[in-house]
Amino acid sequence: MKHRIVVVGAGYAGACTAETLARRLSPVDTEITVVNAVPDFVQRLRLHRLAAGQEIEAPKLTDVFAGTGIRLRVARVTAVDPERRTVTVADADGGGELGYDTLLYALGSRGADHGVPGAAEHAFDVAARPSALRPRERLDGLARQGEGGRVLVVGDGLTGIETATEITVSASQQHLHRARRREPRPCAASPPPARLARLTETWRRHKPDTTAHRPMVTRPRS
Known part of the structure; x- marks a missing residue:
């Protein structure tokens, strides 16, 4: 049975790690799945340019992972069960569960107002x-x-x-x-x-x- 690796999040950390694992590990022994809420790769380090009016490229993740053997699941993660080793996802088809042997949690961060009024x-x-x-x-x-x-x-x-x-x-x-x-x-x-x-x-x-x-x-x- 193949070792199942699930990568949650396809930002810089998740996408780069998944590609590195795909290069170093044999597809005969491992299966890599990346779960991301959107189908595009978001260049977060360049979002300040987008805010200022410039256009930044948003390549499709299917193109980013083309030829690597990585499976892409466009869905939102709703729960992680470490005891059962499953990730629950929701998508347009209703979602489901993904089993894993190794889980990489790379959902990143978000803006925080730190409770400042207004x-x-x-x-x-x-x-x-x-x-x-x-x-x-x-x-x-x-x-x-x-x-x-x-x-x-x-x-x-x-x-x-x-x-x-x-x-x-x-x-x-x-x-x-x-x-x-x-x-x-x-x-x-x-x-x-x-x-x-x-x-x-x-x-x-x-x-x-x-x-x-x-x-x-x-x-x-x-």
Whole structure:
């Protein structure tokens, strides 16, 4: 009988671990199943870009696991029974149970308001794709109305710094775009030197320093 490995969660930790196991273990002796609530791979480390108005790729998990022998179950985990070694899932077909010999629990984390009054009702987070789209819709609405506003980012960790940086860059680009539209000119004409200097200075004032940004690699916690 094959050794059944069930990986709950297909984020960076779950997907990368499942692929590593598939490479190192023989499919003759092992069976790997990944359970995830959505069919797409969410690039959580880039969700701050989504919140700021950029598009980020969301590859299908079937493509991510293609050729690995990994089984994908798109479903939501509702219970884990360690004594019976089963995982209960719910999906469009009604769900069921998955038996396992080894279970990897990699459902990740979510945004927390820590009980701060008003945070749950009025603040945004970028911990998941749906929640990252909420500030994006808010900022897009202000841009369409030509209104400005203040953005307060609470937290100065990597997520907070990168979110503030991306929003600042996006706002600067929108400001320059609106400045150009308000002063139409013949297509063949070049901007006057004084106006070009003003635009350049505006960009320099608002453009953050992104030279320190480097790709980040995460690994499952032991």
